[in-house]
Amino acid sequence: MPSVFIKTYGCQMNERDSEAVAAQLVAKGYTLARSEGAADVVLLNTCSVRDFAEQKAINKMRNVAGTARSEKRTQILGFMGCMAQSRGKELIDRLPDVDLVLGTQKFHRAAEYLDELLAGKRDKIVDVEAEAKSEAAIREHLVNGSSKTATSAFVSIMQGCNQHCTFCIVPATRGEERSRTIPDIVAECRELVGRGVKEITLLGQIVTSYAKRDLPILDGKSPFVQLLDAVHEIEGLERIRFTSPHPKGYGDDLAEAYARLPKLCESAHIPLQSGSDRILKLMHRGYTRERFLGIIQKLRQAKPGIGITTDIIVGFPGETEEDFEQTLSLCREIAFDNAYIFKYSERRDTPAADMPDQVPQEIREERNHRLLELVNEIAARKYDAFIGQTVQILVEGPSKKNPARFTGRTRCNRIVLFDGSERHRGQLMDVLIERTGSFTLYGNPAIVNL
Ligand code: SAH
Ligand code: F3S
Numbered sequence: 001m002p003s004v005f006i007k008t009y010g011c012q013m014n015e016r017d018s019e020a021v022a023a024q025l026v027a028k029g030y031t032l033a034r035s036e037g038a039a040d041v042v043l044l045n046t047c048s049v050r051d052f053a054e055q056k057a058i059n060k061m062r063n064v065a066g067t068a069r070s071e072k073r074t075q076i077l078g079f080m081g082c083m084a085q086s087r088g089k090e091l092i093d094r095l096p097d098v099d100l101v102l103g104t105q106k107f108h109r110a111a112e113y114l115d116e117l118l119a120g121k122r123d124k125i126v127d128v129e130a131e132a133k134s135e136a137a138i139r140e141h142l143v144n145g146s147s148k149t150a151t152s153a154f155v156s157i158m159q160g161c162n163q164h165c166t167f168c169i170v171p172a173t174r175g176e177e178r179s180r181t182i183p184d185i186v187a188e189c190r191e192l193v194g195r196g197v198k199e200i201t202l203l204g205q206i207v208t209s210y211a212k213r214d215l216p217i218l219d220g221k222s223p224f225v226q227l228l229d230a231v232h233e234i235e236g237l238e239r240i241r242f243t244s245p246h247p248k249g250y251g252d253d254l255a256e257a258y259a260r261l262p263k264l265c266e267s268a269h270i271p272l273q274s275g276s277d278r279i280l281k282l283m284h285r286g287y288t289r290e291r292f293l294g295i296i297q298k299l300r301q302a303k304p305g306i307g308i309t310t311d312i313i314v315g316f317p318g319e320t321e322e323d324f325e326q327t328l329s330l331c332r333e334i335a336f337d338n339a340y341i342f343k344y345s346e347r348r349d350t351p352a353a354d355m356p357d358q359v360p361q362e363i364r365e366e367r368n369h370r371l372l373e374l375v376n377e378i379a380a381r382k383y384d385a386f387i388g389q390t391v392q393i394l395v396e397g398p399s400k401k402n403p404a405r406f407t408g409r410t411r412c413n414r415i416v417l418f419d420g421s422e423r424h425r426g427q428l429m430d431v432l433i434e435r436t437g438s439f440t441l442y443g444n445p446a447i448v449n450l
Helices: 012-027 051-070 081-087 090-094 107-118 170-174 182-194 223-232 252-260 277-283 289-302 321-334 361-384 445-449
Strands: 003-008 041-046 076-080 100-102 125-127 152-156 199-203 239-243 267-269 307-314 338-343 390-398 406-410 415-418 428-437 440-444
Touching: 003 012, 012 041, 012 076, 012 081, 012 107, 012 152, 012 199, 041 051, 041 081, 041 107, 051 076, 051 081, 076 081, 076 107, 081 090, 081 100, 081 170, 100 107, 107 125, 152 182, 182 199, 182 223, 199 223, 223 239, 223 252, 252 289, 277 321, 289 307, 289 321, 307 321, 307 361, 321 361, 338 361, 361 428, 390 415, 390 440, 415 428, 428 445
Parallel strands: 003 041, 041 076, 076 100, 100 125, 152 199, 199 239, 267 307, 307 338, 415 440
Antiparallel strands: 390 406, 390 428, 406 415, 428 440
């Protein structure tokens, strides 16, 4: 049977889509290749959020195709995901070695199309059409050998986004919001827990809008909180997380859920984007600085010690030094546990790309640098505060960088390294934090056991 190599760019949604495609192909008898050179099929699952991510995937494909040609190997080459969706056939015009372009509503068709290409029945396939019910088609998970059962799994609950932030290409690449049903999601989670999974992260581009148009509010609870309640009931599941929410989805029902549901981990990734009301409005974010601050206070009240991370864009069109300083001051005030900072990148067909006063590249660079310094300084301080504390971790397995060490995550989603062994995998255990590194805590389980 043919072998396939899948490389993923971008967010956790993409990771999850790649896993589902891999699982689907393995079920059909494909093997997973360790490198692109050894594979009969190479698929790149792409990201369009910033231009840089698109260029990386295009360059990669050019290299893969060039190497295959110079080594006289025939390989089936495909683009999947967001860039496949937004560029479609243009990708084959640009890179004629590419055989397959598979859009974001077509992941479940990968096996069928690859079979046709491998059998020579078709020469090129481009499919970026919308497909009803495709949101429920991302469901297969890779099953490893029993000793390697994953402890943590991602479950896709919805596709698309209707928010239309003016900088964002996601509504174009992922389409309108479409949600799976609660019973369907719960069944998938239950099956994963049956296989040994202890932690589930519910995924979507805007999870707090989950099933907003399909389900009514019940007892003051939004459909998303109803879903959290349903998943929480699964016996054997220890931890629940979700990403990404939208700040406007943090009603009292969600804040209360943190206090009420013990399995819901005290960690939240809440994209801020900017600390300036003027820029937030231009971005079409639907909240103010004050409102955002209120949400953070509410969450910290519900769960003291909650880990809060965010996304911020610097250099959005029209952002002045004053606007940027508002972002700096809000970051100082909130003290995020970490922040992912993005230099604004013009995306085709988004309103912001045509706005006046585009910020020069060197100013985007400079603001990126200044904000990063502040964020890192605050984060390091918050990490240091863990020294001497005992925290619960869920052990995931050997550390990728140093296999002699094991790695786990705290409930507030910080990475902990410790001297562990295979018997710790999948365990919830307490460790004493002895020192910190860059975005890492070093723990000692032995001391706690005394
Ligand atoms: N809610 C979505 C957001 C996707 S984009 C999700 O998590 O899947 C992830 C982050 O990329 C955004 O929060 C934003 O900070 C950044 N981003 C999106 N479009 C961008 C652009 N045009 N330029 C720079 N950064 C961008
Ligand atoms: Fe993009 Fe805004 Fe939706 S960032 S994914 S349009 S909430």
